[in-house]
Amino acid sequence: MGKVAVIYAGKYGTTKQYAQWICEETGGDLLQAKACSAQMLQAYDCIVFGGAVHAGRILCIDRFKKWYPEIAEKKVAVFVVGLHVEDETQQQELRELNFLKAESSFKMLFRKTAGSTRNLSEMETAISSLPCWFFPGAYDPAKVSGTDKMMMGMVKKMLEGKAADALQASDRKLLAAIENGADFTERSQIAPLADWILHAEK
């Protein structure tokens, strides 16, 4: 297994919490994405990058993509934390938007297709094939303000604008979480990723 780095990029603490749990299970070092460099990562054999989803974008994903050519030979995985990440379509959209597209986009929240028409670079193909886990996050309306509050207000309006029969169970869950707050974080979620870190071959 060798030396493990668990890097997190979050804003309200849940991504850090998952990263801490992973470190406890695997003996890894906890690193904050903003304080990390490709050079620092050379000291590790296994690198796990975890980012929170904010408006469809995984925080610091561009930073991770910059490091990637210098860590590509190592054992690398990603985890993603969000309120709306449990179904496969959603996961596929997040992968496309974050691993394959360069520009920021609010599109997926409005359920438009996030497909890419370009030929993928070798690096994009490699990143999009990395093992990737999705963990349920938390949201406390009392803690957000400014642009974050505005953004969540827009998502809420968009969901409220959908016809009742078009609302999926996951939409209803998201709407309730935005209105009342919710904490779906669970330590047991990390088990398959910890197992991969401890036992999988590169």
Ligand SMILES: Cc1cc2nc3c(=O)[nH]c(=O)nc-3n(C[C@H](O)[C@H](O)[C@H](O)COP(=O)(O)O)c2cc1C
């Ligand atoms: C401004 C904002 C935008 C968000 N956008 C999304 C989103 O697009 N998809 C999603 O699944 N969760 C979204 N969330 C929920 C967060 O991903 C969730 O609260 C996560 O636990 C935050 O991680 P953190 O505590 O590490 O910041 C959003 C939260 C905020 C505050």
